[in-house]
Amino acid sequence: MPTTESVPPEPGSAPDRGLGRRALLTGGAAGLGLGAALGLGGALLGGRALQSGGGSETDGGEAGFGGEELGCHGAHQAGIVTAPGAHIRFLAYRLLEDTDADALARMFNILTGDIEALTAGEGPLADPEPELAARPARLSITVGVGAGLVERVSSARRPEWLGPLPAFTRDRLGNGYDDGDLLLMVQADDLLPVAHAARMLERDLVSFAEPLWSQQGFRQARGAEASGTTMRNLMGQVDGTENPSPEDDDLASLIWLDGSAAGEGWLAGGSALVLRRIRMELDTWDQVDRPGREQTIGRRLSDGSPLSAPAASADERTPSDFEATNEYGLPLIPSASHIRRAHSEDPGERIFRRAVNYEQDGESGLLFACYQRDPLSQFVPIQGRLDELDLLNEWITHTGSAVFAILPGFREGETLGASLFAR
Amino acid sequence: MPTTESVPPEPGSAPDRGLGRRALLTGGAAGLGLGAALGLGGALLGGRALQSGGGSETDGGEAGFGGEELGCHGAHQAGIVTAPGAHIRFLAYRLLEDTDADALARMFNILTGDIEALTAGEGPLADPEPELAARPARLSITVGVGAGLVERVSSARRPEWLGPLPAFTRDRLGNGYDDGDLLLMVQADDLLPVAHAARMLERDLVSFAEPLWSQQGFRQARGAEASGTTMRNLMGQVDGTENPSPEDDDLASLIWLDGSAAGEGWLAGGSALVLRRIRMELDTWDQVDRPGREQTIGRRLSDGSPLSAPAASADERTPSDFEATNEYGLPLIPSASHIRRAHSEDPGERIFRRAVNYEQDGESGLLFACYQRDPLSQFVPIQGRLDELDLLNEWITHTGSAVFAILPGFREGETLGASLFAR
Numbered sequence: 001m002p003t004t005e006s007v008p009p010e011p012g013s014a015p016d017r018g019l020g021r022r023a024l025l026t027g028g029a030a031g032l033g034l035g036a037a038l039g040l041g042g043a044l045l046g047g048r049a050l051q052s053g054g055g056s057e058t059d060g061g062e063a064g065f066g067g068e069e070l071g072c073h074g075a076h077q078a079g080i081v082t083a084p085g086a087h088i089r090f091l092a093y094r095l096l097e098d099t100d101a102d103a104l105a106r107m108f109n110i111l112t113g114d115i116e117a118l119t120a121g122e123g124p125l126a127d128p129e130p131e132l133a134a135r136p137a138r139l140s141i142t143v144g145v146g147a148g149l150v151e152r153v154s155s156a157r158r159p160e161w162l163g164p165l166p167a168f169t170r171d172r173l174g175n176g177y178d179d180g181d182l183l184l185m186v187q188a189d190d191l192l193p194v195a196h197a198a199r200m201l202e203r204d205l206v207s208f209a210e211p212l213w214s215q216q217g218f219r220q221a222r223g224a225e226a227s228g229t230t231m232r233n234l235m236g237q238v239d240g241t242e243n244p245s246p247e248d249d250d251l252a253s254l255i256w257l258d259g260s261a262a263g264e265g266w267l268a269g270g271s272a273l274v275l276r277r278i279r280m281e282l283d284t285w286d287q288v289d290r291p292g293r294e295q296t297i298g299r300r301l302s303d304g305s306p307l308s309a310p311a312a313s314a315d316e317r318t319p320s321d322f323e324a325t326n327e328y329g330l331p332l333i334p335s336a337s338h339i340r341r342a343h344s345e346d347p348g349e350r351i352f353r354r355a356v357n358y359e360q361d362g363e364s365g366l367l368f369a370c371y372q373r374d375p376l377s378q379f380v381p382i383q384g385r386l387d388e389l390d391l392l393n394e395w396i397t398h399t400g401s402a403v404f405a406i407l408p409g410f411r412e413g414e415t416l417g418a419s420l421f422a423r
Numbered sequence: 424m425p426t427t428e429s430v431p432p433e434p435g436s437a438p439d440r441g442l443g444r445r446a447l448l449t450g451g452a453a454g455l456g457l458g459a460a461l462g463l464g465g466a467l468l469g470g471r472a473l474q475s476g477g478g479s480e481t482d483g484g485e486a487g488f489g490g491e492e493l494g495c496h497g498a499h500q501a502g503i504v505t506a507p508g509a510h511i512r513f514l515a516y517r518l519l520e521d522t523d524a525d526a527l528a529r530m531f532n533i534l535t536g537d538i539e540a541l542t543a544g545e546g547p548l549a550d551p552e553p554e555l556a557a558r559p560a561r562l563s564i565t566v567g568v569g570a571g572l573v574e575r576v577s578s579a580r581r582p583e584w585l586g587p588l589p590a591f592t593r594d595r596l597g598n599g600y601d602d603g604d605l606l607l608m609v610q611a612d613d614l615l616p617v618a619h620a621a622r623m624l625e626r627d628l629v630s631f632a633e634p635l636w637s638q639q640g641f642r643q644a645r646g647a648e649a650s651g652t653t654m655r656n657l658m659g660q661v662d663g664t665e666n667p668s669p670e671d672d673d674l675a676s677l678i679w680l681d682g683s684a685a686g687e688g689w690l691a692g693g694s695a696l697v698l699r700r701i702r703m704e705l706d707t708w709d710q711v712d713r714p715g716r717e718q719t720i721g722r723r724l725s726d727g728s729p730l731s732a733p734a735a736s737a738d739e740r741t742p743s744d745f746e747a748t749n750e751y752g753l754p755l756i757p758s759a760s761h762i763r764r765a766h767s768e769d770p771g772e773r774i775f776r777r778a779v780n781y782e783q784d785g786e787s788g789l790l791f792a793c794y795q796r797d798p799l800s801q802f803v804p805i806q807g808r809l810d811e812l813d814l815l816n817e818w819i820t821h822t823g824s825a826v827f828a829i830l831p832g833f834r835e836g837e838t839l840g841a842s843l844f845a846r
Contacts, residue, residue, distance in 0.1 A: 066647035086614075086644065128709040128716075129659030131724060137647045190644040191509075195657060195782055199705065211785075221509065221613035223646050224489035224560045234618060236552030282622065286551040293551075301554060359618055362634075 177400025217356030238304025600823025661727025
């Protein structure tokens with residue numbers, strides 16, 4: 001696999017990714033020279049050496065899960081079908097005007113090093129606070145690209161689906177959470193490594209791109225969930241029951257691109273992400289009685305079981321029966337309910353959802369992320385039906401929308417995104 | 424202990440705090456009548472009954488720590504010396520103009536019920552989404568009052584220290600994070616119960632007070648810490664080493680009010696909280712080399728050990744020796760370093776710190792909360808020294824400041840804050 005060429009060699013590189021390299025660099029940085037002003041000598045770093053490492057789900061060896069590493073290498077990027085972190089930050093960037101293909105190749109080279117270091121519990125090159133990276137708590141950093149980035153390399157390589165979605169009538173976009181050239185998803189079970197990684201990535205992107213928007217989402221804390229339950233959203237609903245499982249045989253054909261479409265060979269192993277910001281009107285939602293809210297969704301609030309099955313014998317895994325009727329012949333799951341409208345008989349018209357809750361400036365909602373091969377044939381028809389009719393629409397509004405091509409995975413020695421530049 | 428009288432009795436009250444009461448109330452709420460419009464019958468709540476409970480550190484019985492309850496009753500409120508939650512939300516309110524002493528008594532009665540229910544994993548009265556309360560993850564709700572609230576009951580009961588702190592020369596306040604009449608601190612290891620509790624409390628306060636400001640802080644996730652280490656702040660420092668421990672014999676005399684001061688009998692068992700919002704200039708801080716940053720603090724970044732002890736044999740628990748000098752006679756801990764300037768020889772001039780990190784709109788910093796008997800004789804002299812001279816001042820700015828009287832604890836059957844109204 002071709003890699004980029006224009007990156008200067010790292011001082012004290014590969015064999016010594018750990019403290020030594022960092023000590024060299026941070027000790028040598030000119031800084032504000034306070035140490036020198038105080039008449040201080042050499043850089044006594046002290047303390048334990050920070051663990052290097054990789055691979056899947058390794059543990060740094062200290063008590064608590066903070067030392068666990070998820071590993072960043074593989075056919076697919078981490079952070080998509082791997083266990084969801086309790087916290088995720090979506091960071092979108094706009095490329096600077098003079099960031100051309102050569103600069104992008106340099107940028108991906110730097111990002112690759114940052115991701116390899118941070119997910120392994122090390123500070124990236126010249127990290128001034130490597131201690132904040134030392135306990136990654138299953139940190140993953142997943143990278144996607146927007147249409148604008150692909151076109152700086154090759155218009156022919158832009159997939160048809162990569163760009164703004166067709167307009168939906170109920171969308172109220174334009175609030176600063178749309179589109180973007182580059183997306184970083186920083187995810188972990190602990191906010192501290194998320195905060196630190198986001199900062200280091202932003203620092204290293206500064207000569208290539210500028211922050212466009214960021215969105216912070218959460219789900220239940222690691223270890224707080226009852227076993228085997230699906231996340232609840234801020235409306236109180238069990239959210240995401242009807243979702244393909246990472247163990248399902250057909251998940252791969254739903255979400256991973258195989259590169260067979262013209263010009264899309266470079267995306268084999270990648271995916272297509274749709275991210276929607278969905279505001280919830282909780283104040284009016286809370287005024288609806290429980291039966292009304294359950295009819296709106298099609299599921300019981302208590303346990304997420306479908307209304308088509310008796311409460312006593314059903315749970316959230318019970319399949320929905322949209323044909324089941326009550327004694328008056330009315331469907332037990334209303335035909336305008338959310339799950340009925342979202343449902344498709346076409347097994348190819350499915351998506352893999354990874355939604356999280358958000359709260360910001362007194363607003364609550366859902367950051368709805370979903371993965372697929374082709375948003376135009378998977379997300380769009382589903383959302384089209386919901387946009388047309390969904391009882392839930394009275395209390396939700398889509399206020400942000402973005403589509404990104406999630407880059408294929410990379411192996412040790414490879415560079416993330418390299419296939420975009422291959423001839 | 425006197426309690427307030429003007430609160431209407433709760434329907435289906437004490438013996439049945441659980442699902443029955445909620446079912447009655449939520450099923451009976453008029454709402455938007457969607458259920459009725461859909462021709463739907465009674466409220467079939469289904470699912471498991473939500474656990475009632477109290478006491479310290481009980482577990483709801485399901486896997487994961489989410490079911491753990493901290494208990495809200497006792498001589499002191501929970502959330503001060505109890506184990507810190509991974510997330511804390513500080514919610515300040517301004518009283519409405521017509522909220523008089525009678526209204527305040529009603530308000531505290533309602534707050535008491537809310538706190539008892541939410542911390543026990545139940546929704547409070549008429550909670551539309553009790554499922555979001557069901558896994559409190561050690562939720563605590565701690566209540567403080569500002570000068571404005573006390574004066575609506577009795578000016579004679581306002582402690583001298585309850586009000587804005589004396590001005591410090593470096594303070595840059597006035598950004599909407601100062602003062603307040605009422606403070607709620609909502610704390611848990613999981614953001615979901617925090618979000619839900621905050622929403623329910625705001626709903627129940629709506630006829631008494633309006634939101635003034637809110638601040639959200641975090642520390643390492645529960646279970647993510649290496650054992651026995653102190654929190655790191657976003658500057659990478661081990662933050663809070665030199666802090667009295669909840670196990671210390673003299674902690675009580677430092678933080679818990681004994682009610683002996685004139686007019687302050689009602690506060691016996693309470694405390695005085697100072698909350699400072701401290702912005703960090705991470706970009707310029709990161710330009711300082713490590714020795715410079717360590718000299719600024721007086722501790723090593725690697726492990727928080729004081730610079731007065733050799734790195735090899737010291738850790739963060741090693742006592743600081745401010746007299747120790749190097750071969751040139753210069754103090755090993757610089758005389759202008761943060762820990763040197765913060766240190767007092769007077770053992771009474773100490774505070775109990777509970778700082779958390781914050782990130783908001785691209786800004787990073789520390790929400791510095793500390794407890795004491797008297798801010799004027801404990802926090803103020805410490806901060807006065809730091810304000811005058813502290814190497815760290817180049818990278819931090821205090822941008823918010825508030826003082827609250829933390830109410831005494833309450834026992835089952837008692838009402839939080841009742842002593843304020845006692846004759």
